[in-house]
Amino acid sequence: MKKVLQIWPLILNKIETSNVKETYFFDFSDNKDETCALQISKGTCQFIDGVPENYTIKITVETKDWISILSKEQLIEDVIADGKLTIEGDDKKLTKFEQYFSGDPDCLQFKSSNYVMTENEKELEEGKWTKPRKILALIGSPRKDRGATTMVYSFLKQGLDDCDCEIDTIYLADLENKTCKGCFTCWNGKDKKCVYSDDVNDLILKIPTYDLLILAAPVYIDGLPGALKNFIDRMLCLLAPEFIIKDDHCRHPSRYPRMPHLLLVSTCGFTEFDNFSPMIEHVEEICKNMHFSYIGEVLPPTAWLMTVPNLQPLYLPVIEAIKQAGKDIFTSGKISEDLYKQITKPILSRGQIFAFYNRDL
Ligand SMILES: Cc1cc2nc3c(=O)[nH]c(=O)nc-3n(C[C@H](O)[C@H](O)[C@H](O)COP(=O)(O)O)c2cc1C
Numbered sequence: 001m002k003k004v005l006q007i008w009p010l011i012l013n014k015i016e017t018s019n020v021k022e023t024y025f026f027d028f029s030d031n032k033d034e035t036c037a038l039q040i041s042k043g044t045c046q047f048i049d050g051v052p053e054n055y056t057i058k059i060t061v062e063t064k065d066w067i068s069i070l071s072k073e074q075l076i077e078d079v080i081a082d083g084k085l086t087i088e089g090d091d092k093k094l095t096k097f098e099q100y101f102s103g104d105p106d107c108l109q110f111k112s113s114n115y116v117m118t119e120n121e122k123e124l125e126e127g128k129w130t131k132p133r134k135i136l137a138l139i140g141s142p143r144k145d146r147g148a149t150t151m152v153y154s155f156l157k158q159g160l161d162d163c164d165c166e167i168d169t170i171y172l173a174d175l176e177n178k179t180c181k182g183c184f185t186c187w188n189g190k191d192k193k194c195v196y197s198d199d200v201n202d203l204i205l206k207i208p209t210y211d212l213l214i215l216a217a218p219v220y221i222d223g224l225p226g227a228l229k230n231f232i233d234r235m236l237c238l239l240a241p242e243f244i245i246k247d248d249h250c251r252h253p254s255r256y257p258r259m260p261h262l263l264l265v266s267t268c269g270f271t272e273f274d275n276f277s278p279m280i281e282h283v284e285e286i287c288k289n290m291h292f293s294y295i296g297e298v299l300p301p302t303a304w305l306m307t308v309p310n311l312q313p314l315y316l317p318v319i320e321a322i323k324q325a326g327k328d329i330f331t332s333g334k335i336s337e338d339l340y341k342q343i344t345k346p347i348l349s350r351g352q353i354f355a356f357y358n359r360d361l
């Protein structure tokens with residue numbers, strides 16, 4: 001039990017106890033070696049190993065019952081009523097114990113108002129847009145330039161090529177991409193660096209130098225392809241090991257003052273647009289976690305049909321819309337509603353696609 005109470009001073013509610021002076025003396029009837037005390041004095045608390053010189057309240061209880069109180073399996077009042085806990089001193093003070101050791105219940109110190117947004121998050125919130133000078137396009141399709149994802153991206157890039165920006169296109173499949181082993185060395189190690197020094201680590205450390213990250217990946221079983229998720233997990237080293245509240249959600253702060261904006265490009269095999277839904281939601285959440293600012297998406301469904309030479313002429317309006325999206329993203333950071341509709345418009349009906357597909361195009 002001592003082991004637990006030793007760290008209880010860390011969760012002292014400093015506001016609630018700013019005027020409190022109490023010493024809680026714990027006499028564990030089943031194990032006298034565990035005798036200890038918590039001494040609260042005006043917003044500070046000290047753990048005392050053994051019997052304190054003086055105390056305001058003495059609690060005699062069995063270890064298991066005190067554990068069940070701390071783990072909220074039992075209420076203090078019920079344990080007292082059952083005669084399993086006896087108090088010497090003012091018993092009203094014991095009922096305050098939970099309140100005194102409630103940490104920072106409203107996370108006041110960590111509230112959004114104290115959270116320093118990254119520059120890109122701030123810009124997006126204020127509706128400001130700075131034309132991206134440096135763009136990283138990360139292609140997560142293992143089929144690289146033979147795939148539909150790269151084809152869609154290449155149309156977008158044609159639009160961006162007319163703009164004043166520098167684009168680095170990287171195929172994830174070309175990189176040595178080790179799986180994060182969860183060792184937290186990038187947080188807790190001496191140098192705060194990832195244990196791996198592979199291609200992915202080099203690239204990840206460059207991410208904050210880009211203004212825009214284009215994440216282009218096909219839908220694989222309702223989400224991101226595994227290798228790309230691997231890559232994203234490795235990005236933990238861009239965050240700091242601390243809890244903050246951002247939009248009423250627990251997050252880690254960015255280690256960098258600026259992160260890139262993010263645009264999602266994807267393709268899927270199935271015919272309904274909602275095949276993108278889990279991926280959109282996931283990537284939006286990744287952006288909140290990683291402090292990327294999500295600016296939108298280019299998601300033509302069944303884009304693989306565009307790779308069929310006989311069908312490509314039908315997709316020319318979609319292709320032109322994707323090129324235009326590249327230009328618009330550069331100048332305004334947005335894709336208009338009309339353009340979005342043109343990109344996502346199903347050109348062939350489900351019946352037509354099924355008939356083509358099942359005859360092995
Ligand atoms: C392993 C695997 C899983 C897939 N899962 C889905 C899926 O859940 N939903 C879907 O619509 N398409 C799915 N597809 C189809 C791909 O999204 C589609 O073929 C896409 O165009 C492939 O892009 P690429 O040519 O750039 O590799 C899957 C493909 C593969 C290889």
